[in-house]
Amino acid sequence: MRLTLAEPKYLKESITIISDLVNEARFKVNKEAIELVAMDPANVAMVIFKLLSSSFTEYDVKKDVEIAINLNNLKQILRRAKPNDMLTLELDPENKLKIQLKGDNVRTFNLPIIDLDEKEQKIPDLKFPVSVTVSSSILNEAIEDVDIVAESVTFLAEPKKFTIQAEGDLSQAKIEMKEGDNVKIKTDGNDKVKAKYSVEYLKKMISGSKIADDVSISFSNDYPLKLEFKTVDKVMLSFILAPRVEND
DSSP states (O other), X not given: OEEEESOTHHHHHHHHHHHTTOSEEEEEEOSSEEXXXXXXXXXSEEEEEEEEGGGOSEEEXXXXXXXXXXXXXXXXXXXXXXXXXXXXXXXXXXXXXXXXXXXXXXXXXXXXXXXXXXXXOOXXXXXXXXXXXXXXXXXXXXXXHHHTTOSEEEEEEETTEEEEEEEOSSOEEEEEEESSSSEEEEESSSSOEEEEEEXXXXXXHGXXXXXXXXXXXXXXXXXXXXXXXXXXXXXXXXXXXXXOOTTO
């Protein structure tokens, strides 16, 4: 296996974001992509990552490989990558992941492959009556707004309108978005759809804005939320977040 990226940004940013939620994870490398599916230790959030072979300048995978890595260690190495570095990933015979950064000079790091006992995570088959697509920066601003007043946030969708709101002991915040150029709302019917989620988790997930300009937000009544960040032919990073139940 030998993989070379001319734009380390997509891998670097994605791993930084994922490592906020997951400490160790298993990557699957196949002919089409590098993929990862992992749960956070509290079993509240799932992260799904796919870096497509088309984003690499060299993508030589003879057979499917699985590599389990400590993400914090990987993040520290990827942080050393400069924007113009060529980044190469190789598996060496001693069961280490070799990471080479090539710019004005050549820097090589070796990361141990770890044993992960956890069972393989299956992506749940979720059906959503509502999907909202907005600019990533709009969602970021909204989550930062509600973070001032409360620990949980309510998403409310109705035809032609999407509302993000939160209530603290005394304070309230409400962000209303009408369907238009920057906001696209797809709903199955005319009913209102409403669910509540943890702001703390959302703050980690909205960093996906670093890899995609838009975000797709899918949810249902008291049902998991799915956020998807995607750059066509390059990378996909999505998150599934369990709802906060009303009695808390």
